[in-house]
Amino acid sequence: MRTTRRKFIGTVGASAAAMLVGCKRARKFSGAIVGASAAVGHRLRLGNFPAPSETIDAGVVIVGGGIAGLAAARRLDQLGQRDFLLIELEHQPGGNAASGQNAVSAYPWGAHYVPLPNDESVEVLALFEELGITRGHDANGAPVYDEEFLCADPMERLFDAGRWQEGLLPQIGITADDRRQYEDFFARMESFRSMRGRDDGPAFAIPLDLSSRDAELLALDGKTMAAWMTEQGWNSVPLRWHVDYSCRDDYGAGIEHVSAWAGAHYFASRRGRASNADRDAVVTWPEGNGWLAKKLAAPCATRTRSSGVVFNVEQSDGAVVVDYLDVEREQSVRVKTRGVVCAAPRFVAHRMIRDLPGGNDAVYSPWMVANVTLDQLPSGSGTPLAWDNVARASDSLGYVVATHQNVHPVPRETVITHYWPLDAAVPAEERQRALARTHADWCERVAADLDRVHPGIHSHIRNIDVWVWGHGMIRPVPGFIWGGAREMMQEPHGRIVFAHSDMSGISIFEEAFTRGTQAADALVALIG
């Protein structure tokens, strides 16, 4: 048909043009590197803040407005402790669940979905009910989800051998042995899922502190996922690719880096139920978990100080002072308070609270996230566009389509969120490199990565915004989760209690939310 031929010629022309341009000079894309954390982090390290020029009082201070901080705020309200101040470094709360918005769509800057919460994630289930994500239960006690929040089908596709296939487990060109190993691996994960340890705790729970302490299971935390897989005879290349991909997706680091316990947790901890969806369903929104962050942030909007960098927390005789820089005024404020929920990452806590015992040796995975505005939906041969689109040959994790949940048919424009865990070298080195790159450098990488699966997509890019997460998420390296470090992190420090997903060793919504809620409970118990 002629129209298609014309289109074809158009695409070929566009890619040829892109190649020509590519030979000469990379195209310039509009957009910017956004997010304040990198520059502020640097300043925190140097410590050059003005002395406080103003002093105020607050019953409680929450440091950090990520999911943990926001959960703490919600619980303080529930407990009647309404006098609090939430101080957040970025210009809006949300932390790793922050989001943005342009004329085309809202989009996530980090966290973009939550799987169906397990029955033991009671705090999260209560929140879901409160927000209308679930509406009651069926006769079996399974929550009934509002289906417009469940990720619409098709959910995932993988670009492999020149074609898009459904799902993220490679299916093209696999051998009988690969298939046998797939079955074997997933059968083991299935048995872990229902397994209980000798203490009768579930082998892998969420929140993970509810997991069994059975030594045999905890032993998995002593080795890398890669080593354990080798021990088990799981050497199938596509299987290892899939598991590696999954670990990078959740932990920002692959099977060579994360512990086998963490790796198994990814596959074996999910027992969430829904009356009207399969177990592997997830909830998501155009702005990802930014939707949840906004809902949580709304009730405490007037008690929130955004663009506020806490740089000092000190206590003496039962009184605590929190010093923060009001970035807009370039002035420091001292807050006198009775107690603090420190919901900032642990490495930041060490910089703010100088007498905090323990080492500052947790490993963090750096990430780059780009939101790419396109004037056309990406397509490709094989399975049609899905929510999550992954290329097997790429170092990135692929992209998530922000407009996927739109019920409106045929959107012509979209925003795709491109995820890239920077795990090729050791984190410190990657972090340094990442922060040194310019907007143009990132655009070139992102566009080249997309162009490999969508030749010519170059010419459909309208804008690229980039966020570099220097300390994106805690990395569950062997020994971190069950080696005792986390127990130390959970200890209150005088009138300061801690709440952050770092204390779980895995960075997921449920952990952050539960930590925040529990910290608020602990603080109220502490200060009465």
Place this chain on the structure above:
Amino acid sequence: MNDRGIRLLLLASVFTIATCGLIYELIASTVASYLLGDSVTQFSTIIGAYLFAMGIGSWLSRYVEKDLLRVFIQVEFLIALFGGSASATLFVLFAHVSSFRVVLYAIVLVIGTLVGLEIPLLLRILEGRLQFKDLISKVFTFDYIGALLASLLFPLVLVPYCGLARSGFLFGILNGAVGLVALWALRGQVRGARALQIQGIVVLALLGAGFAYSERIITWSEASAYNEEVIFAKSTPYQRITITRGGDDLRLYLNNNLQFSSRDEYRYHEALVHPGLARLPNARRVLVLGGGDGLAVREILRYPRIESITLVDLDPSMTRLFSTQEMLTRLNAGALTAPRVHVVNGDAFTWLKDNREVFDFIVADFPDPSNFSIGKLYTTAFYQRARHALAPGGAMVIQCTSPFVARQSFWCIDETLRACGFVTEPYHTLVPSFGEWGFILASLHPLTEEWNFPGGLRFIDAKSVADLSHFPPDMGRVPVQVNRLNNQALVRYFDAEWARYSQQ
């Protein structure tokens, strides 16, 4: 150029003019029968009108007293312009004007008149250069040979290889070239030759552009994909709309999928509307989702008690086409411009979310669930929203693809409705151009078994309606999944079933 050369040149133009003249006539007749059907009537009335207009032209030629050559050349340019662009203009206007016939005959009359001027003027130009008997015999010989050539070229070469729009432009260009060549050869004898030359070049440039662009006006490669003639084709942001005609049968295709054939659409639309609406004696307000062709609305308008009908269709091009184009408004009886009807262009899903009104009867007449984006309009999430828009005691009917070809798909829709708390009444009927077709009536409480049909129905009556709900074993219920946004089970069934069917 010597006199002999000029004579030859003028005779050559007689030949070209004759060919072009007949081609325009054939093009106009063919376009008219493509667009309006009934080719015998179209051919004979167009040819009649054309010949009559030629008579007017010949008669008018007497009023040309001086500057014969100049007038002749100008007439050539005008014919080139009108004749050359006629078919493209007709195709484009067809979708946008309400009285297409007026435009059609106006164009035919203009071209005919101009063509009628040509030969008398030429005869007079050649008058002094040839003996009378020679003149008459040569001019008419070339005229008739030109006509023969045209009548052979048209069906054998032009229509199949060039298409109507392009052939028109091509012959317009030839016509204009005749004028320019004559101008060049006789430039010494024509007043204001330069200005004329510029006119000629502008006309040729316009026609050239038309020729290059006409492929977009009507895609002939597309026409060959259909058995019938494509009389309208347009890509909107949402879909490709194609209307074809074969004899008196008008067909609408959306993205190459047949939506109706005018021969039997009444069966489909009567079956869609009346088994449900005839049972709702208190129904006043109706909502139609999809159905931008206005044919379901036409059926609903048969009930005087209905006070308002809201039609929500995504594509403004569709509703505009079916509110203005004469042939289509005849088919839907002007439904979309009826006072009781309110047309909204928007996405049904989004519209339902913001809607606060309730309706006694809802018609969901969407295209088949052949992709994920349409599949969403058949999900639990969608039906739950529709449920909120349904008055207590109201009912909703859904077009549900073919229970014969896509049996799982059909029962999947039923299962989905039941999962949303609806009581369902599946039924089906034969629509010859589609095959066995299915519908589901959904309500919150069982409906009465009493039908009160309006007058004027051709298919549904009290006797036939009862038979519709009997499903023979090969279309009977099968166990299927509920269709949800997060599994799109229906699109998967549909895809597999139609693929299997079209392989056979």
